[in-house]
Amino acid sequence: MADLARYSRQLMLPGFGAGGQTALGQARVLVIGAGGLGSAVLPQLAAMGVGTIGIVDEDVVDETNLHRQTLYAPFDVGAPKAARAAARLRELNPEVTVRAHLDRLSSANALELFGAYDLVIDGSDNFPTRYLVDDAATITGIPSVWGAVHQFGGQVGVSWDAQGPTYRDLFPVPPEPGTVPSCAEAGVLPSVCTVVGGLLVSETVKLLTAIGSPLLGRVVAYDARSGGFRELAYERDPERMPVTELIDYEVFCGIAMTEETDATAMTPLPDDTPDEISAEALAALRDAGEAIQLVDVREPWEAELASLPGAILIPSRQLAARWNELDAAAPTVVYCHSGYRSAVARDQLRQLDFESVTSLAGGIDAWSREVDASVPRY
Secondary structure (H helix, E strand, O other): OOHHHHHHHHHHOOOOHHHHHHHHOOOEEEEEOOOOHHHHHHHHHHOOOOOOOEEOOOEOOOHHHHHOOOOOOOHHHOHHHHHHHHHHHHOOOOOOEEEEOOOOOOOHHHHHHHHOOOEEOOOOOHHHHHHHHHHHHHHOOEEEEEEEEEEEEEEEEEEEEEOOOHHHHHHOOOOOOOOOOOOHOOOOOOOHHHHHHHHHHHHHHHHHHHHOOEEEOOEEEEEEEEEEEEEEOOOOOOOOOOOOOOOHHHHHOOOOOOOOOOOOHOOOOOOOOOOOHHHHHHHHHHOOOOEEEEOOOOOOOHHHOOOOOOEEEEEHHHHHHHHHOOOOOOEEEEEEEOOHHHHHHHHHHHHHEEEEEEEEEOOHHHHHHOOOOOOOOO
């Protein structure tokens, strides 16, 4: 009777009934990411009685998460997201089984993880993970419901190789590194996470209960500024190669970075300039009085939030037109928020015959974490 009372408002839906509730109760759903989208998705799954919910997230709660990741409170800062999210879901509905996977999703563990679930929801915020999720879902034969958010908008779709097109059919190749900034670099309206998260849950319920028509071969795009939705239809790519194994997705997406970013790996500029310099190594050079040309390729609004003294601000989109404002002969370090845009800018400057230019590994965020905590994080 308690179950009947709890779920009565969904049991009365046309075509749902006891059969739909039973399907939800027997379902095993894996959610990738307990961030902005995960915070919108996970409580709904638990509240409506999805039997087993897995949460994959290696990150910890940061203060900058709190405006949109509503699963967490200020006292959760520093705690593992997956563990705290799991605790919240158990409070919402003690009848569901919640599993927290605190490891990073990788090619080494994805197939084993996916094999224990019926469906995966991809709420990740980076392209290597999106392609990894799509490929792992294809190999294990389960559907993937994916979503993405960016500033004032978002997208939702369903990928299921056994039944129709996949994410790879829609996006055969990833975008060039640095061309699509993350939420940390571009920002996101919290309510967009709520809207897109709600759509992700709706698609999941449709797939689990066989009610309605899932977004297979279709993508829905939402724009909060206009309040409008658009739909894009797509089909299988007849030339797409079958997915039979998992690969190195950071290399595939072109964002694999050198591991040698510690202070000992950094030789003094300008001789044998490496691709990256760590925050600690840059601080040591500056403390030693080295003349370093520091170039900030973030947007002006980012520089207003936090910046490094003496940096020259030239947003990455303006670099091609304004590079001559810089001294091509000076030892140069380029930085952004997390290191992607600065790596692209570094390569641009090298093509323009800058003698010695490198990128700050981890960007200004690494500087705040490793060198100077007074520099605000965002």
